[in-house]
Amino acid sequence: MKVRQITYADPWPEILTWEKDPVRPELNREFRHMHGREVYTNEGAIICVAYCNDVPKTVEDLTTMVGLDHAVFYTVWSKVGGAGRLLVTDLWKHMLLTKPHIKRYVTLSPKTEMAWNFHIKNGAILLNENEESDNYEYSEQELIREDPSWHKEKIKRTDYGPEY
Numbered sequence: 001m002k003v004r005q006i007t008y009a010d011p012w013p014e015i016l017t018w019e020k021d022p023v024r025p026e027l028n029r030e031f032r033h034m035h036g037r038e039v040y041t042n043e044g045a046i047i048c049v050a051y052c053n054d055v056p057k058t059v060e061d062l063t064t065m066v067g068l069d070h071a072v073f074y075t076v077w078s079k080v081g082g083a084g085r086l087l088v089t090d091l092w093k094h095m096l097l098t099k100p101h102i103k104r105y106v107t108l109s110p111k112t113e114m115a116w117n118f119h120i121k122n123g124a125i126l127l128n129e130n131e132e133s134d135n136y137e138y139s140e141q142e143l144i145r146e147d148p149s150w151h152k153e154k155i156k157r158t159d160y161g162p163e164y
Contacts, residue, residue, distance in 0.1 A: 003042050003090045008033040015079045016046045023075040023110060024048070024059070036066045040091050044083025047076040047091060056108050057130040068101055074108040076118075088122055092138055105138040 006012055008029070018029050018039075027048075032039050036051045050056075053067025062074060078084035095102055106127060109115040111134050120126070124136035 003040055003087060003094065006039040006041055006046075012039075012046070013041055013043050016041065016044075016077070018046075020077075021046070021075055022077050027059070027075070037062075040087065042083055042087045042090065044080030045076060045078030045087040047084075047087050048074055049091075050074055050108075051102075055104070055106050055128065055135050057128065057133060057135070059108070062108065069103040071095055071099070071102045071105050072108055073105070084118070085122055088138075096140060107134075107136045109134045109136060 012018060018027070018032055019025075021027070031037070032048050038049045038051075040047050040049070050062045050072045051068055052062065052065040052070040052072050054061075054065050054070060056062050056065050056072055056074075059074070062072065073088065076084050076088060078087070092105060095105070107115075107119060107124065109119065111129075111132070115134065115136075116126070119136040122138075124138045126134060127137040128135040
């Protein structure tokens with residue numbers, strides 16, 4: 001599946017508008033597109049990313065920990081089976097290739113069994129158990145373990161246009 005960034009001016013996929021976010025329904029469109037935030041889709045799922053300087057424990061931390069070296073996946077949801085997993089791994093690979101300044105890939109996840117299962121199955125480790133959230137961390141070593149040919153893609157890839 002192709003992954004594309006959704007800017008503020010872009011339409012969201014009809015079945016995946018920000019109002020239908022089951023993880024963070026309280027966050028409006030403006031919050032998701034503020035400076036230091038990005039939204040991506042593969043037309044079957046949506047993921048919202050904040051760039052921070054540390055690992056946030058709350059949604060409020062996303063507004064005060066503005067930085068560049070931590071990519072924080074703070075919501076992901078899908079309406080197509082398997083699309084969320086593909087979006088997480090495809091975007092993660094893209095960021096490893098195009099954003100070398102990012103040192104950590106973490107989540108700000110709800111404290112649910114569904115979030116636990118999703119992230120653990122996708123190669124993350126439980127990093128922190130906070131009062132109102134959990135943080136999971138993704139590492140390139142896990143990506144390599146799950147996809148041994150990843151290093152070949154990393155070496156070959158030279159064109160990183162807006163869609164990949």
